Amino acid sequence: MLENLCTLPLSSDLFTQVVHPTKPLLTVGLASGRVESFRIPCDEDNDSDKDTSTINVIKSVWSTHRHKGSCRYLTYSHDGEALYSAGSDAVVKHFIPETGVVLSKIGLPPRTSGGTTTDCPAILHALSPQTLLLGTDSGALYIFDFRENGYLNPKPVRKHVPHADYVTSITPLPASTESTSGFAKQWVSTGGTTLAVTDLRAGIVATSEDQEDELLCSTIIPSGLGPKKMRNNPVVAVGTGGGVLTLWDRGSWDDQQERIHISGGQRKQDADSLDAIVRVPDELGWGKSVVVGVGDGSMSIVNLKDREVTTVLKHDEVEGVAALNFDYQNRLISGGGKTVKVWAEPEVVDEEEEINVIKRSAPDSDEDAASDDSDSEDERPAKQKKKRRKGAKGAKGGQQRGVAFPGLD
Numbered sequence: 001m002l003e004n005l006c007t008l009p010l011s012s013d014l015f016t017q018v019v020h021p022t023k024p025l026l027t028v029g030l031a032s033g034r035v036e037s038f039r040i041p042c043d044e045d046n047d048s049d050k051d052t053s054t055i056n057v058i059k060s061v062w063s064t065h066r067h068k069g070s071c072r073y074l075t076y077s078h079d080g081e082a083l084y085s086a087g088s089d090a091v092v093k094h095f096i097p098e099t100g101v102v103l104s105k106i107g108l109p110p111r112t113s114g115g116t117t118t119d120c121p122a123i124l125h126a127l128s129p130q131t132l133l134l135g136t137d138s139g140a141l142y143i144f145d146f147r148e149n150g151y152l153n154p155k156p157v158r159k160h161v162p163h164a165d166y167v168t169s170i171t172p173l174p175a176s177t178e179s180t181s182g183f184a185k186q187w188v189s190t191g192g193t194t195l196a197v198t199d200l201r202a203g204i205v206a207t208s209e210d211q212e213d214e215l216l217c218s219t220i221i222p223s224g225l226g227p228k229k230m231r232n233n234p235v236v237a238v239g240t241g242g243g244v245l246t247l248w249d250r251g252s253w254d255d256q257q258e259r260i261h262i263s264g265g266q267r268k269q270d271a272d273s274l275d276a277i278v279r280v281p282d283e284l285g286w287g288k289s290v291v292v293g294v295g296d297g298s299m300s301i302v303n304l305k306d307r308e309v310t311t312v313l314k315h316d317e318v319e320g321v322a323a324l325n326f327d328y329q330n331r332l333i334s335g336g337g338k339t340v341k342v343w344a345e346p347e348v349v350d351e352e353e354e355i356n357v358i359k360r361s362a363p364d365s366d367e368d369a370a371s372d373d374s375d376s377e378d379e380r381p382a383k384q385k386k387k388r389r390k391g392a393k394g395a396k397g398g399q400q401r402g403v404a405f406p407g408l409d
Contacts, residue, residue: 008340018074029071036063062100075124082150086121106154125170128183135167163191169218190215206253214241239274278324293321
């Protein structure tokens with residue numbers, strides 16, 4: 001289903017990654033506090049008149065030591081014009097994605113009123129062009145307003161505490177049919193062993209029962225999986241520390257409705273955690289599916305309608321998968337440890353196109369025919385090999401292909 005196109009080595013362990021909504025830009029936040037942006041190969045490279053030596057090469061665009069301590073999270077604004085980072089230094093910075101130039105920054109308020117201890121950010125999410133959500137290690141959730149040109153108001157508009165432990169995920173719920181803006185006003189968050197729903201104005205409106213397992217990541221399937229007679233009801237998929245993917249129907253927030261075992265041993269403590277999740281784009285035609293990143297370094301593609309794992313890929317033999325994204329060309333980007341990998345479906349050459357290629361290269365002699373026939377085996381997937389990036393070779397079933405990265409340390 002997917003093959004590894006290329007692997008990007010990093011200088012430090014990955015904490016977070018994000019892809020631009022409309023450009024081939026990948027930005028990573030590292031344990032060292034560095035933030036670095038890369039330009040990943042794209043289809044436009046093959047169609048342009050650029051120097052062919054630059055095609056299929058991942059290039060570092062900029063790199064900087066952005067935070068003291070680690071860079072904990074990255075998020076884009078809705079239009080992709082601004083990028084925000086949060087670090088263990090309790091600072092949020094706003095900068096230009098293409099250059100890394102910082103435009104503004106704010107510090108987090110003390111954990112308690114009148115106190116001096118600063119809360120550490122755990123997650124960021126741009127809810128709308130006007131609102132940024134920030135979850136912390138203490139389980140608090142701050143709501144900040146965007147000013148003109150993406151600048152943040154340094155004083156949070158509201159503060160809620162939906163969880164007793166650090167906030168692990170934020171997933172917006174689709175806007176209601178009565179909404180005039182089309183942007184979400186409610187969101188699901190996970191933290192510790194509970195799930196909560198918060199409204200932009202009303203505050204916390206629902207909290208689940210104690211799930212007796214850590215809830216680590218979440219995503220939403222907007223329609224097609226709801227209960228009978230309510231198929232268009234959104235469903236939230238939540239990854240747990242016990243290796244189980246749980247499904248939650250919108251409006252039934254007390255407890256999970258379905259469980260899909262992704263990674264587990266005979267005992268709960270033997271299971272590998274589900275640390276990252278991303279919904280598969282509809283354009284790929286895989287049905288209602290998600291990709292789940294597992295603590296053992298594997299990635300499971302899960303068909304939620306059939307409640308089964310359809311494919312297992314391997315990101316790393318040792319390090320767990322910390323982040324998953326699909327870019328604007330529907331390529332899967334996996335990150336964990338000191339590597340980032342790009343995955344895509346192998347390109348299928350049209351049968352008629354293959355026949356035409358063979359006819360155009362028809363030999364003049366029997367001796368030449370033998371030579372051309374052997375070459376044609378390599379030429380048939382020529383376009384596919386170009387997609388696989390520089391140095392791609394053979395291996396199937398999601399095995400890594402060796403790729404050189406000139407200019408990268």
